[in-house]
Amino acid sequence: MLNKNIVNFIGCDSEYNIAEIVLYGAPFDSTTSFRPGARFAPQAVRTDSFGLETYSPYQNKDLTDSKVFDSGDIELPMGSSEAALDLIEQRAEKILSDNKIPFLIGGEHLVTLGAFRAVVKKFPDIHIIHFDAHTDLREEYLGVELSHACVIRRCWELIGDGRIYQFGIRSGEKYEFDFAKSGHTFINPFNLNNLDETIEKLKDKDIYFTLDLDVLDPSFFPGTGTPEAGGISFTDLMNAVIKVCSKLNIKGCDVNELCPPYDNSGVSTAVACKIIREMILALK
Amino acid sequence: MLNKNIVNFIGCDSEYNIAEIVLYGAPFDSTTSFRPGARFAPQAVRTDSFGLETYSPYQNKDLTDSKVFDSGDIELPMGSSEAALDLIEQRAEKILSDNKIPFLIGGEHLVTLGAFRAVVKKFPDIHIIHFDAHTDLREEYLGVELSHACVIRRCWELIGDGRIYQFGIRSGEKYEFDFAKSGHTFINPFNLNNLDETIEKLKDKDIYFTLDLDVLDPSFFPGTGTPEAGGISFTDLMNAVIKVCSKLNIKGCDVNELCPPYDNSGVSTAVACKIIREMILALK
Amino acid sequence: MLNKNIVNFIGCDSEYNIAEIVLYGAPFDSTTSFRPGARFAPQAVRTDSFGLETYSPYQNKDLTDSKVFDSGDIELPMGSSEAALDLIEQRAEKILSDNKIPFLIGGEHLVTLGAFRAVVKKFPDIHIIHFDAHTDLREEYLGVELSHACVIRRCWELIGDGRIYQFGIRSGEKYEFDFAKSGHTFINPFNLNNLDETIEKLKDKDIYFTLDLDVLDPSFFPGTGTPEAGGISFTDLMNAVIKVCSKLNIKGCDVNELCPPYDNSGVSTAVACKIIREMILALK
Amino acid sequence: MLNKNIVNFIGCDSEYNIAEIVLYGAPFDSTTSFRPGARFAPQAVRTDSFGLETYSPYQNKDLTDSKVFDSGDIELPMGSSEAALDLIEQRAEKILSDNKIPFLIGGEHLVTLGAFRAVVKKFPDIHIIHFDAHTDLREEYLGVELSHACVIRRCWELIGDGRIYQFGIRSGEKYEFDFAKSGHTFINPFNLNNLDETIEKLKDKDIYFTLDLDVLDPSFFPGTGTPEAGGISFTDLMNAVIKVCSKLNIKGCDVNELCPPYDNSGVSTAVACKIIREMILALK
Amino acid sequence: MLNKNIVNFIGCDSEYNIAEIVLYGAPFDSTTSFRPGARFAPQAVRTDSFGLETYSPYQNKDLTDSKVFDSGDIELPMGSSEAALDLIEQRAEKILSDNKIPFLIGGEHLVTLGAFRAVVKKFPDIHIIHFDAHTDLREEYLGVELSHACVIRRCWELIGDGRIYQFGIRSGEKYEFDFAKSGHTFINPFNLNNLDETIEKLKDKDIYFTLDLDVLDPSFFPGTGTPEAGGISFTDLMNAVIKVCSKLNIKGCDVNELCPPYDNSGVSTAVACKIIREMILALK
Amino acid sequence: MLNKNIVNFIGCDSEYNIAEIVLYGAPFDSTTSFRPGARFAPQAVRTDSFGLETYSPYQNKDLTDSKVFDSGDIELPMGSSEAALDLIEQRAEKILSDNKIPFLIGGEHLVTLGAFRAVVKKFPDIHIIHFDAHTDLREEYLGVELSHACVIRRCWELIGDGRIYQFGIRSGEKYEFDFAKSGHTFINPFNLNNLDETIEKLKDKDIYFTLDLDVLDPSFFPGTGTPEAGGISFTDLMNAVIKVCSKLNIKGCDVNELCPPYDNSGVSTAVACKIIREMILALK
DSSP states (O other), X not given: OOOOOBOOSTTOBOOGGGOSEEEEEEOOOTTOSSOOOXXXXXXXXXXXXGGSOSEETTTTEEGGGSOEEEEEEOOOOTTOHHHHHHHHHHHHHHHHHTTOEEEEEESSTTHHHHHHHHHHHHOTTOEEEEEOSXXXXXXOBTXXXXXXXXXXXXXXXXXXXXXXXXXXXXXXXXXXXXXXXXXXXXXXXXXXXXXXHXXXXXXXXEEEEEXXXXXBOTTTOOOBSSOOSSOBOHHHHHHHHHXXXXXXXXXXXXXXXXXXXXXXXXXXXXXXXXXXXXXXXXXX | OOOOOBOOSTTOBOOGGGOSEEEEEEOOOTXXXXXXXXXXXXXXHHHHGGGSOSEETXXXXXXXXXXXXXXXXXXXXXXXXXXXXXXXXXXXXXXXXTTOEEXXXXXXXXXHHHHHHHHHHHOTTOEEEEEOSBOOOOSOBTTBSSSGGGHHHHHHHHHOTTOEEEEEEOBOOHHHHHHIIIIISEEEESSOTTHHHHHHHTTTSEEEEEEEGGGBOTTTOOOBSSOOSSOBOHHHHHHHHHHHHHXXXXXXXXXXXXXXXGOTXXXXXHHHHHHHHHHHHHOO | OOOOOBOOSTTOBOOXXXXXXXXXXXXXOTTOSSOOOGGGHHHHHHHHGGXXXXXXXXXXXXXXXXXXXXXXXXXXXXXXXXXXXXXXXXXHHHHHHTTOEEEEEESSTTHHHHHHHHHHHHOTTOEEEEEOSXXXXXXXXXXXXXXXXXXXXXXXXXXXXXXXXXXXXXXXXXXXXXXXXXXXXXXXXXXXXXXXXXXXXXXXXXEEEEEEGGGBOTTTOOOBSSOOSSOBOHHHHHHXXXXXXXXXXXXXXXXXXXXXXXXXXXXXXXXXXXXXXXXHHHOO | OOOOOBOOSTTOBOOGGGOSEEEEEEOOOTTOSSOOOXXXXXXXXXXXXXXXXXXXXXXXXXXXXXXXXXXXXXOOOTTOHHHHHXXXXXXXXXXXXXXXXXXXXXXXXXXXHHHHHHHHHHOTTOEEEEEOSBOOOOSOBTTBSSSGGGHHHHHHXXXXXXXXXXEEEOBOXXXXXXXXXXXXXXXXXXXXTTHXXXXXXXXXXXXXXXXXXXXXXXTTOOOBSSOOSSOBOHHHHHHHHHHHHHHSEEEEEEEEOBOGGGOTTSHHHHHHHHHHHHHHHHXX | OOOOOBOOSTTOBOOGGGOSEEEXXXXXXXXXXXXXXXXXXXXXXXXXXXXXXXXXXXXXXXXGGSOXXXXXXXXXXXXXXXXXXXXXXXXXXXXXXXXXXXXXXXXXXXXXXHHHHHHHHHOTTOEEEEEOSBOOOOSOBTTBSSXXXXXXXXXXXXXXXXXXXXXXXXXXXXXXXXXXXXXXXXXXXXXXXXXXXXXXXXXXXEEEEEEEGGGBOTXXXXXXXXXXXXXXXXXXXXXXXXXXXXXXXXXXEEEEOBXXXXXTTSHHHHHHHHHHHHHHHHOO | OOOOOBOOSTTOBOOGGGOSEEEEEEOOOXXXXXXXXXXXXXXXXXXXXXXXXXXXXXXXXXXXXXXXXXXXXXXOOTTOHHHHHHHHHHHHHHHHHTTOEEEEEESSTTHHHHHHHHHHHHOTTOEEEEEXXXXXXXXXXXXXXXXXXXXXXXXXXXXXXXOEEEEEEOBOOHHHHHHIIIIISEEEESSOTTXXXXXXXXXXXXXXXXXXXXXXXXXXXXXXXXXXXXXXOHHHHHHHHHHHHHHSEEEEEEEEOBOGGGOTTSHHXXXXXXXXXXXXXXXX
């Protein structure tokens, strides 16, 4: 008998019951304000992951030795952010209830909120490590509160001051930077300086790690909705995610804002795949 | 003193108070289910209209003799369909209150609903001429009622049976075709047959004309969110829109679903521009 | 427990044991002489099939009522045509041995030979209906006999004179046309004329149907390796494949030469999807 | 000893002294008003001609039996139209002085003027057959007289009334159409009607044939600087150029306005190649 | 009453009479020798500037606090460099006569000459800071003196030796480098070394700042007519333009050679927007 | 008499008999496993080399002073690796027999094997310097031994242990890295560290230099078949190839894996051209 056509991220073909990490995709981009298309990212990442090897010479580890299940994409309704977030939250909740790490592939950055709602319920003391070009701290965007531009503000509302650490930030309204400076979040602008200190400080905490790939400079990652020049290099990001994932107690994580329609050469998708591989291999 | 940079569709530079037609753009595509990007259409159409001439040898008329005002795009919040529809409705209402014809450039097809709500308030006996590849008669789409796939169903809820005439339809769920056949709307599938009879029948009615450009075959119009092979030719569409606009009492109209990110060669935008020019010139 | 990520052509999710048709992909293009990339077609077709509906208003049938299993792609070694053809032949043989129709999605046209070798073993009296822009009757191409440009010649070697009917042909070397004219195959150049007569003539025969999508005019199907202007329209092709699949005893079939890297707008993939849907629905 | 890398249009490798037709390229587009890039056309046409066969089943002739020399591209100075036209004129003059037919591949349409100046000197009674979407009859364009939008007007100044026959025209300013109607040129708008009568009428005249490929509908030919919907089909154009080239005394000809940067799929270049092949084969 | 559709660079919406800086676009690229398309830059920059914020965390300043008027694009005749330069000069002259800083957005680099002619008339002691990959010091290019490849040579002819400082230069003919070395201009090849010393040296001079964006490495700025590998980074350029604009007496400036048709991902346009924002904010 | 259209890499127009270096292209990519298209590289490189200058300010040398002959591309049969390698070997052999340096432009990396077979026959003590992102040390790839993924392994089989020096490697299966570590080859992973020591060590040896351009980071070189993030910079590569070519006894070399279909902006082709120019200028 022939088999059905199962498609997963390269090397992530464990059975669910033994898996320690579960991938799930959120193909949603309804609130993207500039250039949409991040909805196509989870599928692009699975397909192009086969241009990678399973083995990482950086960590001397192999995905074939990891226990990862790829649960595919959630079918999400465009135009209804609340419904989409509910569905994402349910998937994350299921994964958490089975004591596995939910690893979300967006989609635009708003999808983080669905995952984080589930994580915060199980781990109320959770802290956030946030890599991004943008503050994402707006109160609302053109009257919309469930917007990619507000997602970290929404997360802050769930956990309060002093629990969010933002790196690489180089764009936002003045009031957003002021909001951070007044103690609500910690912002390390422009780069990843102070990451080591932050990791040391948070090493005993539960951590949610949200990675907006536009933290990368557009030379490394052109295929994103709102490219913002002046970002970090691939190597810096790779080293940082390995540190974050291997040294902290990651309870959930996500990688978002790859926008394949603006990735004509495919290199942004290749970058996303490699970052995801290194994160999976580094997760404790 | 230097002038500000005013950008309008070619030849549409009348003053507002003498204008008979008012263009307005709705850069919105949050409910697009397949390939987003129609938000960029109104701006692309204005820019590329300058590849056209103002003179039409088909109608022997010139845009420089028309009285058209281009009011630019409405700033619409991605991710909130109801708010977007309200803003579209307000703009249409303002134009109608000044006894001008509101001519909407989408955006995805859902934007029609905002315009139509305004038109139906002023012209309660309004009928609809609808050109499209898709029925757009769904009750809901993944639980969402304000979706591009439901827009004609939402319009039907406002005006009831026998008032909607759909042409060129070649895609939908079976129940949508059955809904039409049971008398709710008139569907002429695949092509524009029966258009002349319909025009004759409706010649004394108030008409709203909504044109989803994907009624065209993708060979003529590749740059759209959901291309559907088997459509009509440019020449057939041009002749039809001239008839509809010149022989019927058009109280409002729209042209939608141009999706510039999928129009690499620019020909879809050029087609949209030419159709808009011919519609403007034909409007009584 | 969460499910694995199964990806199939829209509506083709039957269980294998009850399926009547089995899809299988051959992501191979090593012998393409002009522009490679057809290897990406089977995957593109599955993904973009979700831009289609399962219901066909042309045939008033729905894929959800069909019994089709999608067995995914065969992993094929680039650079070794014979090994690739063997693997394709094995898959087709398995499907045939279970009394199902093997429906192959290429890949370049050479993949047909693998499938046909299996079919001719089971149905030695098989005839071929071939739609294509090119004769594909070369003896060899730059010394290579297993080439996309020779595939019908290779099939002819298996079944001999008078069993191959070629339609839409408009490109080839002079000697290829002479080869056909001397009675080896029947060529209807440029279009689909004489298709009805051929169907009538072959109605009691076993048939293999091979469709090179470049039979379409490049205006309808730009995304192919060797575009050849002067082809047939989408509507003509759709009507023809419905006839061929519904009126003849199809024992196997294939659709090939979609080349996604040259399909920037996605319309060629959309065309391929719709043709495949109509073929499936028409197969007896 | 190894050979230098000679690149010619497929099958056009005769020695100069025996050639009857001489190809020459004019990679110039400085006056293009909308979308530049036609400068890349001659080179693209040579390269992609190898996706064609040398044999035409339409005319049952083969380029390998023709006597054609490809003299490559003239090095032309961007930004100086007069200097460019002089260089084109010199090349054409050389070819004519050797009693061969100069066959020019543009470039934008202005290049025709250089070639035509040479032809009119040798054949003062020359008439023009002009296929185009645009009238090209402007007196000047933004103050510039040597513009692609004025090229036929400039030719008319050289030969006067009643000697220019324009087909397929569907765009221009009103005064250009009026200029034609007042007897200066003959315009057959929109299509190729009346071509047979024109050929009959001109059958004893010396003819220059200038083909702006944007006469084609953009569905067949998207890759051009100013796409103008509503054009003719590839088959109609192919049949027409075969007639023009085989039935008239062509003293010079050109094919222009292919713009490769807007031909992402390559089909426009393929169309240009095939039209050039058929023209060469048809030339007496 | 509805408003006309005014389009300006983000945050640059002051009234003319109070503006200190005036933007003006020169959509011209007729002399581009390699890949044209810079004509589309000013419009692309305005449109995509809305993907930026008005606030700069680098300078802690906001465009909404600046006094900038965007006067839109000049309508320039393709194919006539002298006429185009005259129109650019007139616009610059008008702005200068109102004691505002003319800030030009090209277009190809030749446009600088028009602006500089106006500036040098008002500020005869003007010096030039020039960032570029190319020397632009040719005497002529294929016989054309008004060419993008000659623009700095033309400027030198207006102001003489020792007044031009070129940075980042890494391409040119040998004689151009020799011309510089013999004392006509100062060239700092490959990078921005010595910029601080130059700024110190010129701090009391009147300065024209011309920025050819191809000084950036193509990894940061692929969308340009003549990409030249080995350039500087975005961050280095940003820091440098802030220094130049804030520490020197800038009397006029320009940013040129963005070529949108080669910027498929949009990141080059985003880079240009951010550089322009930082320059505006830094101008004294 | 007019000349034939000779196309060579810029400045490489010496006569064969006096040439010291001979360029030859191998447009072959049949074994590419991920994204094909490298076949188009040699032609793209010749065409776009004219966007470069012949003069290098880095080495203060000019191609017009070099003695380089461009012998064009070999016509290679897609789908038959052995036949292709034979033809490449013959061309290299011819060049070597005339005591010139064969400089190969691929194509995929497998083409190196053809060239190397010729070189090793003439120079049996040859050593290899190999820059690449990938180990290319597989025993076989999906059963195919003549694969781009195995090419260095095949070369090793010809010359044995300790003669191959690999730099920049960052991707491969674990067993490939182990193969190297066990003494078969020397791998310097990730970067070009130890290059100086290697050059010193090999300074009296005969060297074949094979450059897979994907050693570059995809930000510098997106247009390649298998982009692998984390690579080296353009400047590092340029400096390294100048050292390798100027300080070692290069008996043959190649540059491969440019894949133009994925180089939409053209910058990868520009990078390849510049690297080739610097290599030619540096070769002793």
